[in-house]
Structures are given as C-alpha cells and as structure tokens.
Amino acid sequence: MKISYNWLKNFVDFDLKPEELCKILTFLGIETSIVGGGTNWTGVITAKVLEKQKHTNADKLSVCKVNDGTKDYQIVCGAPNVDVGQIIPLAKVGAVLPGNFVIKSSKIRGVCSEGMICSEEELGLKESSYGIMILPKDTPLGKKIEEVLGELDIFLEIEITTNRGDCLSHWGVAREIAAKLQKIPILPALKKLKYTEKNLVEIKNKDLCTRYIGCNITDVKIGPSPKWMRDKLESCGVKTINNVVDITNYVMLELGQPLHAFDATTLSGGKVIVRMAKKGEKIAALDGKTHELDEDSLVIADSSKALAIAGIIGGQNSSINESTTEVFLESAVFNSGSVRRTARKLNISTDASYRYERGTSWEVAEMASWRALNLIMELAGGRLKAREDYNSPNNKKAVISLRVERIEKLLGYTIDKEDIANILRFLGMEISSRIQNTFIVEVPSYRNDINEEVDLIEEIARVYGYEKIPTSIDFGATLLEQKYSNKVIKTITNSLVGLGFCETINYSFAEIKDLDKLFLSYTYKIANPISKENEVLRPSLLPGLMKNYFFNIGQANTDIKLFEVGKIFDDKGERRVLGVLMSGPVWQPWWMWESSKQNPVFDFYFASGVVSNILPSKEFMIAENKNPAKYYHPGKVAAIVYHGKVVGHFGVLRPDIVDSKDEVIYVEIEVENIEKNYKNKIQTYEHIARFPAVKRDISIVADKNIKFEKIEKIIKHIMKDGGILKEWSLFSVYESEKLGVGKISYSFRLTYRDNTKTLKDEEVNKDVAILLEKWKKDLGIYLRN
C-alpha cells in the first residue's frame, strides 16, 4: 500500500526523516520503502511556453519555444496538453530526473530539443499523471521548481503482513509510529450529529454482518472534490471520481474502514437488506462486469434487487452520479472469511475486499461513519436525515491476561515491568488491572490479530526491539538417536559421482504424452495445473531423465551419465528412488588405446558394472527380471535383488524410444526402501596371505545356451572348498564360426594362491585340471585351442 509521509503527520507528531521513518516501521514489522516524491531531481526550472508548432515529422509531437525569463529554449514535447501561455517545469540540458535520468540535448525526428517539459509523474510527484504539469499563472520564471512547489510530500510503500489489516490506513501506520516513539496518536475531530433513528437496515445474516451503520443524507451537491483531497488520493494511487465517492475513499485511507455510498433514490422499499444472494442472482458491478452470485455470497439489497456485493464492490445502478441528491452511506463490518470466499470465487480484489479479508473493527466503523458524514456536510453540503446503527451484542473487546514470567520463558530475557506496561499503553491497550505479575489487558477492537497471551508477548518484543534480545545456544537439546538416515543413499550417490555421473534435479511433474511414450501410467493427477507440464506427478524418474537426455543430446553433450534422487508417486504412494541414465562413450577417446580397440560405449554389461560398483554390499544380486517395465528392451533387462526382494531394475531402453544408435541404459533403485531395511553387516577382517600368487589365463568353449551363471557357479564351487583358486575375472567373450555353430568362448583370468606356502606349477596345473574336468563333466565345456 502506498502512503503519504505528510499525511502521517496529521496523526502523530514526529520529527523523523523519511529514511529514519522507514527504518523504524520496518523494524516494527512493516516493511517500508520510499517510492517517490520529494525533490528527486536537479536542474528543473520554471518557464513559460511562448510558441507551439506541430512537429513536421511526427503527428503527436509539438515543437515549443519556452522562456525562463532570460533565455529561449526550443523543446520538442509529446504531451497533448501543452499550450502557449502555460508556466511549466523545464528540465534543462544537464538536469537529472528521478531514476538518474539525465537530460541531454538531442535531435527528435530531426528537430533539436534543448531539454524536456516535465509531467508530475516524471518528477516523481504522482503515481501517474495526464500530460505535463501546469503551474499557476503567477509563478515567477527561472526559479528552481522545488522553490515554487512548496513542501513536497514523500511517498512510502508499505508491506503489511496478513495479520495487520489494521495498518492499512494512515492512522493505523501512525499508531505504530506512536507506539515506538511513546506518543499518543491524534485522531481527526469527530462531530456527532443529531439524527432521527429510523429503520433503514434489515440484517438477515447477523453472523456475517456484525455492525452496520446506515445514514441517509439529503440535499447533497455532487461535484469535484477539493484539490487537497484529490492530490492526496492521487498520490496514493486512488482514482478521483466525485466529492462523495472521494470522501469514502479518503476516509478509508485515513482510518482503514471501507465505506460505500449509494444513491438513496434508487433504493426501492425504503431500506437496505443485508442477505445472502439467490442462486444465479446477477449484479452489474462498478468494475463494468456483470457477476453471477450464489447462495454463499452476502449482498446489500433493496426490496427488489441486489445493490452491492457486501464488502467487495458496489453496483452500477445505485452508484453516485452528478444528479444524485440523496446519499445512503454504509459503514459496516462483514465477516472476513465470507468476503474472501466470494472475492476469490468472483476473482475480484478491491481496496475494500482487501481490507475486509484482513478484518475490520466495529469501533472504527462508527468513527469512519461520523468522519465521512462530517466531510460530506463540509464539502458537499447535505443534511443527516436519518441513521440506524446495528451493533452486534458480541462486539466486545478482547481481555487477555499476560504473565510476566511467560515473557521471559518464551523470549529468554527479562523486560522491566514498567516498560511492559508502557509498551502496552502506547499500543492503545488498556491495563484494567494488575495482579502481582499478571496484567489484565483490554485490546482495542481494531487489533483483531491479538487474541491470546502470546500475541501480546510478540507486541512487547516487537516494540521493545528484537535487537535487544540476547543470543544463546541450545547445545545438546537432543541427544536422541539419529532417527532418519541417508547413509545408504549417500554411499550410492558418492560412488556415482566418483564414476563421473552428474546429479540432476527435475520437476516432480510429468506430461501425460511423455508418459505415454514410455508406456508409463500415472496415479496422481493435478486438479489445477497451470500448464501441461504440471499435469500429473511423475511415476518414475525416467521421464525427467529422458528430458535431460534429449536436451543434452540437442546441446551436443553426448556422454550422458546422469542420476537423480527424488520422489516418485505411484499406486504404492510416494517414495524416494534413485534413477540413473547412461549412454554414449564411457569416457572421452584416449590416444593410448591401441588403434584396433574402440573407445567403450555404454552397453548392458558395462552398466551392470556400474550397478555392482554403486550397490553398498555384496548381498545385492542381479537376477532375472520377470516383469520388466515396458520401456525396457525385453532381452536386455535385469532385476536387482536384496535378501530375496526386488529392490530395483535396470536395462537397455527400447530403441524406438531413444532414437539413437547408442544404447541408453536406465537403472532405478528403491533407495528409500533399502535405507529402511538395510542391515549394516560389519565386515570381519580376513587374513591375507603373503605368498606369491600365480595367474593363469584360460579360454573355454561352451554351448551358447548355457547360462553364464552356471559356468560361474562351478568356479565358485571350486573356490568355496578352501582351495587355492582365490579370484577370477572374465576378460574376453568371443563368438565365431570357427568355434562351431551355437558356440561361445569365454576367457578367464584365474588367480591361485596358497595361504601357507609358495605354490608350485604342478599344484596350479592340477587345480586348473580339476576345474576343466568339472566344466566338461557338468556342462560339456572344453578348452579352446
């Protein structure tokens, strides 16, 4: 909200520079900054327009000759209201306008311009203005503009937190300043008039309208409001309309209470009715739109139709116009939740609804009503014909007890009791009694944010100053066991990073069309997405990683090694999983590779090496994937098993979804589940033998349809017997016609070692022979020549 520095001074006597004021308010919890006004320029003087001619090259521009009393200037001006004889503010060459805008001599469409004629907006005097600023005819020429404008206002932008609706006015902000400076805020003088009590209002929903003051004013003369009022409204960004409407807005900016004025002659039935709208009831509102209402919306109506949407916006039919002579003035308190619901439903936000949503005060409603009446009498004539005031019996001030020791318990420091009492008093609270260390505090009705003891404690801390609270540290508040763990996830991701993988962070959303391409279905759909991208929650990390894959391929980043740890959402609920995507060269080509060897590219087996590297223990197994996801190549997919349970899967993606000659491998691991069930076995030390090892390379030929697993099992069987075969690795897989149809060759490197002595060749040969014999007997495998 925009407020005026000078206007604030009407309500509290202070002697603070605008910058100091901003700081004080900001440290009271109202973020305040200077947004305009003041003398934010140099080099602007008064001058008179002597001649005006149309620019030969531009329809909307005119070329003016202006004089500052000693010298003529040629100025190109675009304002439609510039005219001969006017005294205007002239920014000469070298002048600096708000926003560090330096005026230079320039050619505009071929015509020289030696400065600029300024508008109020350009000088930062108003939020917006029409055309150039025109000064009074008797203004002397050649004077600095700041000398002739008198005292200039400063405009402040304040940000009010949702609980402080009471600060949405000058008086409200002034109260805060007064509380900090320990001064009494000043209220405008209110003259209560005599009136006839008459039944003007009927309230059908007393829970939604807790106060309603209606005034019938006759003999009103509608016209423009005086300049001082228009200036104030405009400088706060409020459009001026006519004296009565301007007064309602003025009082709202002054006291914070929204008011509404109806043309009383348009009311049929002689009184207003506050009721719920009928379903489908329509109203043509002041925003130029016709709104359709429902039974949840509160309206102000007469006997035949709705006149206004309560607390939100008035109707066109009953609005004040030039011919209005009789005014019905409303000052009311509406339920904030109800106003908010209706305003949201109709998608309207007005100055009134903004304030009602944050809560208004039954006390201020009365003050505002009198204040507006006084101003109408003063500025538009008129006579108070009748008045009715409905005030709900529930309208009472909150009474709260405040224990001094509670302040200390919460804040961790002690404030002197007298200081506490003073702070409360200057905040407008009344201390009705004081029993030992307990204050009984009566809260003014405009502070609807203060409902309990803790709210008062905040007030005290806030006004006293957060900076005065000392700092301390609560070491060791918990010596609890670590309840949550990320250790397994961390082990896995650390390995991935070590292997050269980069972590990505994707949105948790997916588009249905992207899921379709991956044969994925969704469980959770967003009810109110703002774009297609946010349609559903991702059921897998694959869609995001695929997006990253295509994006990076498009950016010519071809070595794809990505992973993400994030939540997925499917019929089993939400949980964290790890997704890994790899494709393309494993690393950049290396010049030391023999020319015959190609730079390795990710395939299923290389990926399985990555998988076994990152898994945290040897208890994880790779197994047949009996029910693979449809996005996998059905022949190149596996499951990851931990203690008999499937905890992940990996494989090559179907070629038709990746659109590339390189295979793309995806891995998904249920890391959250693993984390929960992971048993961290402590690895016991295994004695190592100091005797030399003997290595043997052997190549064998097997039937292709024998699963490798079976071949491996025999090696492991021989190792298990505590024999001398200690390690093995597969270093070549080879298929060729030379081997015979349906044959495949594997080359193993076997490592032999005896824990008690140096091995002799014969011993190793004997062991190799045993292995070969078993292979031959069980699987028909023989040694390759």
Next chain:
Amino acid sequence: MNNKINEMLNEALKKLQTAELIDIENIKVEYLGKKGKITEILKKLSSLAIEEKKEIGSCINMAKIQLIQAMEAKKKEITNKLLEEKMKSEKIDISQSFAFNFPKGHYHVISKTIEEMSDIFISLGFDVSCGQEIETEWYNFEALNIPKDHPARDTQDTFYLENSQNLLRTQTSAAQIHIMEEQKPPIKVIVPGRVYRNEATDSSHSAIFHQIEGLVVDEDITFAQLKGTLQLFINRLFNQEVTIRFRPSHFQFTEPSAEVDMECVFCRGKGCRICKGSGWIEVLGCGMVHPNVFKAVKYDSEKYTGYAFGLGVERFVMLKYGIDDMRVLYENDLRVLRQF
C-alpha cells in the same frame, strides 16, 4: 712380484676407464676369470715359501678387491648414465596432460548446498528428516494455524490432486506436524525438501523449489536460542562473522515471528547489485512455535516452547553463485551441472 701385481692392476684400471658395459665383463674374465691374470698368480702361490706367500697373497687380494670395486663403480656409472639418457629421451609433453579428462561427476548445486547446510545443523545436534510431499489440508495448513479462508493462503498458490482432498505441500513446515505427532519432545530436527507453488515459472519463480525447515521443541526453548542458533548457522555457512538482524514479521504458525536479514556478504553492507543497494539480504523466516500448533499435535503449550525456521535453498544458491535465472537450475544442462 709385488710390482708385477701393481702393474697388472694399473693396467686393468686403465682399461676400465674407457670401458663400456660389455668391456667390463671382458676385463673381469681377463684378470679374475678362471684363467685370468690375477688368478694365475694366485695359482702359483702354493709353490712359494710361507713368508712370501703371505706377503704376495695379501697384495693380490688387495688388488683383487680394488679391481672388483672399480669394476662395480664403473658399472654403476655406466648404467646410471644410460638410465639418465633413456629417461631424457622419454621426456613427455606435460602440457598435454589435461587433454584427457577422466570424467568427473558432480552433485547438483542444490543438493550440494542442502548438504552443506545440513552438515552445519547436524554439527549443532539436529536430526535430518525429509517428510512427505503429498499432504492434506490439515498438515499443510490447518494444523499450522492457517484456517480456511485465511488470506495467508493467498501467498501460497496450491496444487491440489484430482479426486482427493490432498495437495502438494507448499512449505516444509507441514513436516513439523508429522514429526510432533510421531514423537514427544525434545525435538531437534531439520527437514530439507521440495515444496510446490502453483505459479508460472520465470527467472525468479519456480513451481518447485527447496526449503530447509528447522524445528526445536523442549521445555525451555527461547527466542534468544533461536537467534543464537541462526547466527551460528549463517557464520558457519559463510565461514566468517556475518551481521544478521531480526525483523518482526508474521507467519501463522509462529508467534513472535521474524524475518532474518544478513549483511550483504558481497559488499559488506555497502550496497551492491546483489543486495539491490540496501546492504542487506533477506535470508529466512522464523519464530516461536504458535500455541495453536502445539494444540494441534496435543502438546502442552504451557510446558513446552519451541522455535521453527524455514529458508529457501535456491535463494542462497543463486546469491552465492551469482545465478540470475532460476530455470537454469532445473534444465540440467551438463555444461552447467559440471560447473559445481
């Protein structure tokens, strides 16, 4: 006799001076071999008288030792020289070294920052939880003292799920309630995680971002401790004494509430582009847990007090690394991922 031996020795040593590796072997054979010149003399010793035998014998032995040592020294000299020459010829162009980049992996800068922040809190005794992202109105709003039709809901446009009352959490504070429901005080936990806001994405807004929530509840937790903890956190994060200030603010689930600004670490409070000239950067929101929140989780708000805080991770990341467009963080361009 002795002279003859010395002559022989000198002759051998002379030969050694110009010898190559192969010559040394020949010299060895010529003098010390089975039929070598020195060996021959030794053979003749047996025919001499004891006195003579002794004298000449020791002379020969000395010569022999001298020759062997000289040969070894020469051998060493030559092999050293050869090795030096070989290594010299093997000199590689080290400026070529970083032309092979063994691929380096990277954590995302957001996770890295969360990790960094979490580590500080862990060192202060906090546990780390992650909470859930699909929430109910109760956990995300009502239990946090944000009733229906409260304007505080405006500031957080919410994603709702179809065919259910559930929503995507708009703040990690939702996890506070779960944690307090699950355990009794003392509680000292942080919750890093994703939150969702239904708003259009641009350079400074994103429908998803990350927060770190903190919650401490016990019998004597005070605002002063909140101040102390956050001061320590900021100091450690920036590895220097950073001036921070607490400004009164409002959050429905804390009372009193504060926003924390830190003195701009880039200009030391003088005012720069990053702090928009103010010298201060708003970094987090915090406060003392509202009694209504305790009520929602059936804690005795007379007995227990607590503080909570929440900070936006992306904000810190963007500030720290000078990232001017938030979207870069979720695009996952490898050229960006590899920078951090």
